[in-house]
Amino acid sequence: MKINNEFAPHVIVVGAGFGGLRAVKALADAPVRVTLIDRNNFHLFQPLLYQVATAGLSADEIAYPVRGILRKQKNMNFLMSEVESIDLPNRKIITQQSILDYDYLILAVGSETNYFNNQSLEQHSFGVKDLREAKTIRNHILTQFEHAQTESDEQRRQAMLTFVIAGGGPTGVEMAGAIAELVKVLGKDYPDLNHDQVQIILLEGIDRLLAHLDPSLSSATIKALARKGVQVRVNTLVKDYDGKIIRLSQDQVLKANTLIWAAGVQAGKLVRGLSDQKLPQNRVKVLPTLQFPDDECVFLIGDAAYLPDQDGQALPMVAPVAMQQADLAVKNLLNMMNNQPLQPFQYKDWGSMATIGRNQAVAQLFGLRLRGWFAWLVWLFVHLMQLVGFRNRLLVLINWAWQYIFYDRAVRLIEKVPCD
């Protein structure tokens, strides 16, 4: 029963990430009109963004046009636009170009980098949240090597070849491992450079990496990174960075032209203002039914939603949470329309994993702890299958096979590209 007439209730979904896309698909056969809004015309597979940043994959292999994904869904319109604000009392969405009325709203705006109001970090370090940032990192790392090649001053060259990553979560760990592998490939490109000068340093504020996993996997991760040439410093906080010198806690300093900031995210800007209550990562509290407490027609899902589990811990900001919440939000929305009781969210946690590069990953799945080669294979398979589109899967598989066999990173391009 596909209804696409102007009298059907209008559901607006904001955000074409894992949660938003899943919600739109779940609404395919519902008697509603759906409008999906995103600032980009593509869905981005964020878990592999660090591979674009390290010249392993090209942008279009992890991005897929939204209109291509949802072509067959008759009750859906897509609008490429930045949402500027939400008028909750009047049920309106204000975008750059227009004002849209809704009956129901699903906010799946995701998260963005959190610099904790530190201007120096915001200005000089590199975020890892979108394609633009990933390509900026790729251009920057490769340019450092080009400049180091002709730099005669020993100290300046040292700073060019020092790559610091802040944040020992999955993004930081995967980024550090991938940079180590890129650097190995670059050894062949720059035979005259002294590669002993290259330093890759991973900083973490607390006492272990990947704190969401079992401690035994945390220490396995440190060892695996060390074997790849990554120095890990735990219990170390970044105070500020001027583009040249990183000031750390305990008054240590690091001279580096590169600081990648993977040490914090926060709820997307659009929803941060919706609540007065100050919650971790500026997330916005939702009811167990995923409704916004002040407006039952508004559902909040994914990274931006704050919902504690049985232990009082906020749910992690990961794709599986967003996707499971999308399913329940749509179910509850339809229940509301049919005057049925709503259901509370229950997270089914399959587990978590992170890759440390070639042949190395750690994973905690269904209560099992995996590490090494087998965990890496599982990681490869899971990520490949989650990519949208057969073509993207095929191209990513070819690129990975290529890198594995030839110890290569093919996308070593410093690309001068159009500005907005």
Next chain:
Amino acid sequence: MKINNEFAPHVIVVGAGFGGLRAVKALADAPVRVTLIDRNNFHLFQPLLYQVATAGLSADEIAYPVRGILRKQKNMNFLMSEVESIDLPNRKIITQQSILDYDYLILAVGSETNYFNNQSLEQHSFGVKDLREAKTIRNHILTQFEHAQTESDEQRRQAMLTFVIAGGGPTGVEMAGAIAELVKVLGKDYPDLNHDQVQIILLEGIDRLLAHLDPSLSSATIKALARKGVQVRVNTLVKDYDGKIIRLSQDQVLKANTLIWAAGVQAGKLVRGLSDQKLPQNRVKVLPTLQFPDDECVFLIGDAAYLPDQDGQALPMVAPVAMQQADLAVKNLLNMMNNQPLQPFQYKDWGSMATIGRNQAVAQLFGLRLRGWFAWLVWLFVHLMQLVGFRNRLLVLINWAWQYIFYDRAVRLIEKVPCD
């Protein structure tokens, strides 16, 4: 015999296009030191640039890192830098970062877009000479469709959906055909748009397309383009363009948000000042030995070099000329070093071809005239084989097969990307 000591003569090659790269490779076993300079760290396969502009290929599939290509060449250094000027009397190359001395110089700077000093065209139309421009066109075309989708004003929507290409040479013809195919794919992405409003118009100043081929192929090209929905207007010149209205010769006007300028190229800026003599396309005259008349140690090859053939016609600005000239320039350079007589350049013209899209190409090879499906297969094979690197060949082949089987254009991304 590989020599890489500081007493060997120093050869600087400017430009890592078809000519420059070929020259560097030809010098691999010569008793010289070679420095290759390019503003980019990659070699760009320009003949397929229009496919990046029309969402068929991604940038990294037609670009290949220079250091990757020349890794095994021991007597070579690569410098990524913009050359600012040449000091011929003192044999110095001045780059953004440094000043380099040379004993011999091979200038292979290629060509750039020629707007014939028309400011309005330079400002508002789109060139097709590098990756940045290709991606700008891709972003622009897709954005026009996004905006047309929500535009209620009939005339404004018409201007958004009118794509004008100026120039009936291979670039213009291939671009027009590729846009026609992209538009067909976009029909599925924007089912609510009236696709009869889409207009693709190819303008040519003289009385036929592909003037370097036999007239029978020119008219076959017009027919093939017409079948794809491209209107061709010959004997039509562009006077100016303000981003909205194209003024043509005979006081005609076209309302269009898109004008792609494929109607002129000229020798690269770096060499244009080297000669006082005003030659077509601002090219610089060379001796039959490819030496610069005022300095025998300087060789000029490729698009920027002006050398008439037996009939007094300047050689075409195409890759085969550049590559054959690279071979002779290196041969003559080594002959000079060994006090041997130099040889004049003789172009072996294998022929020329252009594709009009799916199943359609025209070619003139070894005196044979080909068109249609077979010419298209030859075109595919020749271009695939000329790409650098097995990975790029494989990925381009997969993309082409994908497009052919599924009538798809996979890279339909509007990418917001870092500025320089």
